[in-house]
Amino acid sequence: MRRVEIKGIVRNVSPLRIGNRGVVDFTSTAGVQLLKNSRGTPYIPGSSWKGVFRSTGEVIARKKGLRVCTGLTGDTCVDKIPEFQELIEKDIEKAKKVFWEKTCLNCKVFGAPSVLSSVYFFDSYPFTYKIGVKTIIAISRENGAVSKGALATAEYLEPNSTFSFLLLGENMPNYAIGYILSIMKEIHDGLSQVGGYKSRGFGFVKFDKLELKITHYSEKSGSGSSLLPLDELDSKVDYTQGELSGDEFFKKNSSLLEVFNNARIQYPM
Template sequence: MNLEVRPPLWDTFTNRLIIQGKLVCQTALRIGAGSDPLLPTASDLPILLLNGQPYIPGSSLRGVLRSHLERLVRTLEPSPGGGKGACNPVDKNEWCIKTEDMRELRQSKKDLAFRVWDKSCRICRLFGSPWLASRVRVSDLFCLDENVKPLIRDGVAIDREKEAVRNKFDFEVVPPGTRFRLELLAENLSPDELGLVWLGIRELQEGRIQVGGFKGRGLGFVRLEKVQVHMVDGTDREALKNYITRGEMRLVAPEELERWLESFWNSCGGGKGA
């Protein structure tokens, strides 16, 4: 990477993307609250509630979105690093920048952020890493329906050695049809990064991403509906003025969304293992 040509990371405002929609449960959904012996509940495994209503933490949706895109990117770009591919964020030995690598980078403080950027994989550049801030944020998804009552389902734990029931339990789920408000905000993205984000949103629209726990039991199928994509380009002075003074952002047309996807595809070498 030529450090004289610096990518727009955080120090300037290049663009802002806001995607909004309604996330609708196609099946029951479970976001667990854990168990607390001091807080009696109607179920062994209650769901997460805020003011008595279920919600989905933004970090949960962002995590499954990242994981889903990691799988797709690894198929197109098997080797992570240098703005390509996706490393394994759950194994320190498979990070695109390992801890020992970071120690070496820190010895030269000049242009540290951009040297980290240069070595990071495509997904870490977008969603962040221990060394890079994320440029994609997802707000907590609050319930759009009133007085949603959790359903209680029965479950069993199997003893694998005895091949018999070890114990029975019950757990809470959010009913199918429950709707949540989604808002994703991203900043300073290149066209191919915009395409990658839109790819994830489109996968949600098609119902290809499960959310929450007990996915193996068939829970967590969702579909994103009534999607709107707004954007402001910081290099357009008039558009920036309208955004600063009146909060206006332009609605992104479907043709532009398709161009973003094409840009992402081309940046990956058209799937030929760039």
């Protein structure tokens, strides 16, 4: 019925570190590299965004008194429906109904085993960046002790590096768009961090040049800046079109944040 696009730029206001997870070894004295593509350009993968959005969403939903699952393998709402896989194969309409009734908002928005997410995060590539190197003390993973003389170097991105940001959503109800915007605002306001070394104060980012674009494929979705409710929990709302600074974007689209806050979302579990 509709396609939702949120695009903008991301600027880190503290050092930022997106490491190469498979390679990081804090006990080695070797240089700890940033995650880079084959041409050596550091980037923030869509999967990192998805992880940050889901975990930030968890905090927001719980503050609202709602229950959401952790999304960890084997611990999603879908894992608690043992007959789900069989239902998908035998009765897809019933599977859709069961999914709707028995899964949390995070499973609906960010996906679950056998179910695609309704939002897609693109990799973020830098427009401008500067790599810094920090010396850190390597701590043994086994006993938490500082290994003898083990100083490691770690690469990070200096503050004021800028990256692209793009998120696409399919058929998201207004409260789900509001939920995504609430998550972005939490990150923008410095209440949630991105990447590694969070306890060292890394990973604070701000959004800028934000634009919410909604393409209606059906009259039932709405027209122009007017968004019709997509399901029984949803309500009608207007949003602000055009590119805005981060602060302005969240202020001018506060009606969407409110739709999320007021939605009487049912939680199973």
